[in-house]
Amino acid sequence: MIDISDIEAAARRIAGHVVRTPTVPSPGLGALLGVPVTAKLELLQRTGSFKARGATAKLLSLSGAERAAGVVAVSGGNHGIALAVMAAALDVKATVVMPRSAPARSIALVEDAGASVRLTDGMDSAFRLVTVLRDEGLTLVHPFDDPVVIAGQGTVGLELAEDAGELTDVVVSVGGGGLIAGVAAALRARRPGVRVWGVETVGAQAMSGALGAGAPVPVPLSSLVTTLSAPSVSRLTYDHVSALVEEVLVVPDRDAVQGCLDLADHAKVWAEPAAGCLLPAARQVAARIGADARIGLVVCGGNTTPRELTGWADRFGLL
Structure with a gap:
């Protein structure tokens, strides 16, 4: 707790x-x-x-090696925006996995902040993809399970x-x-x-x-x-x-x-x-x-x- x-x-x-x-x-x-x-x-x-609060707390807790490898998140909008913007501010490469149903404005804001966006058919598949990317070496910034x-x-x-x-x-x-x-x-x-x-x-x-x-x-x-x-x-x-x-x-x-x-x-x-x-x-x-x-x-x-x-x-x- x-x-x-x-x-x-x-x-x-x-x-x-x-x-x-x-x-x-x-x-x-x-x-x-x-x-x-x-x-x-x-x-x-x-x-x-x-969401900027939790994303920033996690980014500032990363080791040098984790910062160099980059981070990944799954988001329906706000978590992805927060991670993308705060990662850019802290010079950390970010990938955000989002469902295609996410608001177009949210997807655009994530892209405009410099993050790589991966779109999936729904939230279930978004969570599955982010697990694959984590296993490939990116640090997961989970929206809530952290x-x-x-x-x-x-x-x-x-x-x-x-x-x-x-x-x-x-x-x-x-x-x-x-x-x-x-x-x-x-x-x-x-x-x-x-x-x-x-x-x-x-x-x-x-x-x-x-x-x-x-x-x-x-x-x-x-x-x-x-x-x-x-x-x-x-x-x-x-x-x-x-x-x-x-x-x-x-x-x-x-x-x-x-x-x-x-x-x-x-x-x-x-x-x-x-x-x-x-x-x-x-x-x-x-x-x-x-x-x-x-x-x-x-x-x-x-x-x-x-x-x-x-x-x-x-x-x-x-x-």
């Missing part, structure tokens, strides 16, 4: 390479949800998501604990579970009374599926939220979530897209559906906890285009 000393060490390592993002009260979201809301704006992080990466993501929770006012509950999006594992570990140490809730979208239910089965299991993927679409969680992230997280809620893609529109309208931030899903989940939390709730939202990323968001909104009849 990751402990607070691992997260504090990661914070010292990545300081100067990543942004200490704002933690701000949101009167607009508070009015929408009926309880006070604080937003941790990770969409203002370098590369547009929290204690160094999780500790890096945990610095989000460290900053939230230090910068937020009173909180009773924090809601975190879940893909493979690296972010929520790190945030929950940090909050358990720094604010042990705060409940942590996860949220997934229908068709990207790797963690809720694992919790239901009692262990990580493969899950079918159908959600439009590719940045949350892990084919399974890892034992490492499962153990953290099962021990430290209150519950993983599941919301439809439509509600995640509506959440993006609500974040733009009420919080004045441009978020991707992986963050938009926080709002329908937060409504559930507020309904369960009642008027005493003080909710924190980890707004994890903003890497979506106006055309993508309006296309999804039109598909669901939200415009």
Whole structure:
């Protein structure tokens, strides 16, 4: 299990390479949800998501030989962007394996940063290819199954604990579970009374599926939220979530897209559906906890285009 000393060490390592993002009260979201809301704006992080933290922590931990050989990652978008940009900044050669369903903008950003992109038919085949490339000598920078990466993501929770006012509950999006594992570990140490809730979208239910089965299991993927679409969680992230997280809620893609529109309208931030899903989940939390709730939202990323968001909104009849 990751402990607070691992997260504090990661914070010292990545300081100067990543942004200490704002933690701000949101009167607009508070009015929408009926309880006070604080937003941790990770969409203002370098590369547009929290992923820069874990990628940087891992890159800075490499030996000279590992740096010379290069690194490889699998990604539906944000992890690949983060690794490509941060590897270029640290002069490390990177290869990113992505499914063809990944947003075109994300693929372009990875290529523009100088990384080599390998496209596959889906996330399952992407994970298989990245294993082959790792065995050929590249160092795998896993998006979530790595204690160094999780500790890096945990610095989000460290900053939230230090910068937020009173909180009773924090809601975190879940893909493979690296972010929520790190945030929950940090909050358990720094604010042990705060409940942590996860949220997934229908068709990207790797963690809720694992919790239901009692262990990580493969899950079918159908959600439009590719940045949350892990084919399974890892034992490492499962153990953290099962021990430290209150519950993983599941919301439809439509509600995640509506959440993006609500974040733009009420919080004045441009978020991707992986963050938009926080709002329908937060409504559930507020309904369960009642008027005493003080909710924190980890707004994890903003890497979506106006055309993508309006296309999804039109598909669901939200415009």
